[in-house]
Amino acid sequence: MPPPVKDRFCSFCGTAYAEPLAYPRTCPNATCKVTVWANPIPVSVVLVPVRSEQGTGLLVVRRGIEPRKGMLALVGGFLEEHETWQVGGAREVAEEVGVTVDATKLTPLWFTSTEPRPNRVLLFSVAPTLERASLAAFTPSTESQERGVIHGPQGLEDVFAFPLHIQAARKWFESQGLTGPHRFTPV
Numbered sequence: 001m002p003p004p005v006k007d008r009f010c011s012f013c014g015t016a017y018a019e020p021l022a023y024p025r026t027c028p029n030a031t032c033k034v035t036v037w038a039n040p041i042p043v044s045v046v047l048v049p050v051r052s053e054q055g056t057g058l059l060v061v062r063r064g065i066e067p068r069k070g071m072l073a074l075v076g077g078f079l080e081e082h083e084t085w086q087v088g089g090a091r092e093v094a095e096e097v098g099v100t101v102d103a104t105k106l107t108p109l110w111f112t113s114t115e116p117r118p119n120r121v122l123l124f125s126v127a128p129t130l131e132r133a134s135l136a137a138f139t140p141s142t143e144s145q146e147r148g149v150i151h152g153p154q155g156l157e158d159v160f161a162f163p164l165h166i167q168a169a170r171k172w173f174e175s176q177g178l179t180g181p182h183r184f185t186p187v
């Protein structure tokens with residue numbers, strides 16, 4: 001069986017689109033003629049600083065699912081239809097690592113498109129700093145194998161899943177004057 005292809009048929013009237021398939025696609029049915037687009041999708045990613053006797057680092061999750069299963073990532077995900085980037089980002093932090101952040105207190109850090117395909121727009125923001133001792137207990141899940149804090153900007157390529165998360169983390173470390181090799185602490 002050939003791999004499934006998205007949007008082969010008009011979702012309004014069921015008419016097949018003409019080959020070759022490209023976006024935007026306009027329905028050939030003269031009484032329908034609806035056009036669909038494949039717009040880039042926003043992803044809200046929240047940097048959560050966590051302070052302990054070891055200093056302040058960033059909350060990360062060890063991915064339990066592909067892509068880059070087993071590597072570390074900042075916490076975030078796709079927005080739902082009714083969500084602002086703030087509300088969606090805070091929800092992802094709660095779902096993935098069981099940490100409560102105040103959606104009204106997220107501040108924008110950086111936004112960027114993915115490469116080479118710019119089919120996602122990553123919206124990086126920073127949450128207010130949390131105390132390590134205030135974090136609720138973490139329960140691993142299929143999606144999130146481990147919760148931790150990463151200290152230090154150097155060598156993140158060895159442990160982080162996504163280059164743009166490394167860039168965002170480094171922007172934050174630089175803004176805090178934090179240098180040195182990375183260290184991971186489970187929390």
Ligand SMILES: [Zn+2]
Nearest residue numbers: 010013027032
């Ligand atoms: Zn149609």
